[in-house]
Amino acid sequence: MTPLWQREPVGVVGLGLIGGSLGLDLMAMGAQVRALVHRPATAARARERGLATEVSIDPAVLEGCGLVVLALPLDRLLDPDPALLAALPVGAVITDVGSVKGPVLRRWRELLVAAGRFVASHPMAGTARAGVEAGEPGLFRGRPWVATPEAGTDPVALQVVRELAEALGARWLCCDAEAHDRAVALISHLPVLLGAALLQAADAGGGEIVAGAELVRALASSGFADTTRVGGGNPELGMLMARANRAALLEALDHYRQSLASLEAMVAGEEWSGLQQSLARSQALRPDFL
């Protein structure tokens, strides 16, 4: 059967990096895209960029959509506008793109009468860009798109979202919401805090060296730049992820503190062959994560 996104208009709520990229790819594949945005200026720019067939600040634009993708920041996803809720077509499949899944599922289970039609999902595609200029074609190609269905999730709704993800070239994955949140705490949210802490440590430490503030900045190389890339990213996004995934992030920090303490103990105790072995273990682990 023809996928739902081809048969009926697709609603996209929010045209930032994820929503805009979704719009561009769907338009290129001939879909009808109806987009809801917050501000008139965003709507005007989105129309210029051709991010959707129709762009409006009026939630009524979503009327007739068979599938609606909530491409909103976590805070607005967890505390959605009542006008948006009222405008979601009865019977439509609703999915989101939030980077934390447990809180989203819990919230939307309460909000929707047909909660089984809500599919929590997370396309893992990021760039440093945000806003209406950020959307780009092909963003999802080859990237994981994780769904976290629960017992009550309608399998047909799940299939609708899967067809969308696969049409965009993403790699479809299903797992438990809690497993997802603990995994992203380790591989996505923890690196933000590590990099942010490294920047502050380099600044504080440099300040204690004679002429060190300039020296640490002059000597920082591509290795420092890479290690701090996500840690020097959008502070609001970082805070929202930490807030929505607090317990899993604290658990990840526990693991991290232990790993770091073990390496530090070998440096302090001058256990050089142990340190080399431990670094060799890290080196051997990394290719599996690429």
Added chain:
Amino acid sequence: MTPLWQREPVGVVGLGLIGGSLGLDLMAMGAQVRALVHRPATAARARERGLATEVSIDPAVLEGCGLVVLALPLDRLLDPDPALLAALPVGAVITDVGSVKGPVLRRWRELLVAAGRFVASHPMAGTARAGVEAGEPGLFRGRPWVATPEAGTDPVALQVVRELAEALGARWLCCDAEAHDRAVALISHLPVLLGAALLQAADAGGGEIVAGAELVRALASSGFADTTRVGGGNPELGMLMARANRAALLEALDHYRQSLASLEAMVAGEEWSGLQQSLARSQALRPDFL
């Protein structure tokens, strides 16, 4: 006056990433390059690659060189072959490329009669590659080349190394050896331990999630890859840097532990606006380090 590297042969000891790149650039600029390597197979390959005018495993190859660059790993630099020491031409300017400067200065002050002709230096150019295949043209262009002269350093010798560094397109910087070592602990050695610890934490944490070992690997994105790039690097190099720069690295770890603990406390204490402000500070710091 014509720089020394143009007037007299330049000796290069070791033809790995730094030595090989040095050889390629010097050859391209018409210098006479005499290279000493450890193994006959390396010598043969270095000749094929055209890394030097003359390549030998016999230290006598350094005879007649006015400037000798010790492009050796830290362990061999701190514990050099007596045959190498004996072959260093009397009166030649000697420089090194080690990533830690205090221990190198202390060691070579004892080893050389004309210690003033020794210029401790550190071209900050790295790639992931090592060995005789790693050398590449233009490696030093635009990169810092730090020298750490002390009171006894001959200003003429210092100028000879500066002319070499600037001919290669590097940005010349002088600072105190202790300041250098503390700075590189913060911006170069600390990131290795952080990234290595993150890989181990992701592995250990993933192992506690149902089907998590595969999940963390499948979901890790470019952010994780970047944050762990140097942490998943050569374990021997990482260990040697830590061993040679132990005190400064432990001090850097202290700073880091404090920065991370402060961020963690805000997550634990749900101080979300404080966390966002702190992440904004990290974001604002980062461009200065690029």
